[in-house]
Amino acid sequence: MTERLLRHVQSAVDAAEGGIDGNINVELKQFRAVATRYDKRGYVYLGTVTAAALLIWLRS
Template identity: 80%
Template sequence: MAADKAYSNGPCRDYLRRRDIRHTIPEKTDSRNKLKHARAVATRYDKRGYVYLGTVTFVALAIWLRT
């Protein structure tokens, strides 16, 4: 299946993989950096560096556990 970037979301790709359908859907550039989807990381509300590092570590761990 060939499609444009509008169909590059996760559920669509998962559906195609479950049905063993090969796809050539390009990935959106904004969906590659998953850390920026976390609001606390994207806006950097934390003033101290070690607190921000802990937030980034926590979000990275949550992303890793989801995949």
């Protein structure tokens, strides 16, 4: 009984996390620079992702 409950709780947690992460990834892929990663340096790419996430946040 305990394992069954644990699996149920874990599947609910996984579904909730997947919904949050999945939506932002889909929205970020709409930005071509983020989806294709034109930036060579990691810190520049982080800035591009941050700017795209900011635009998504402002639109919602």
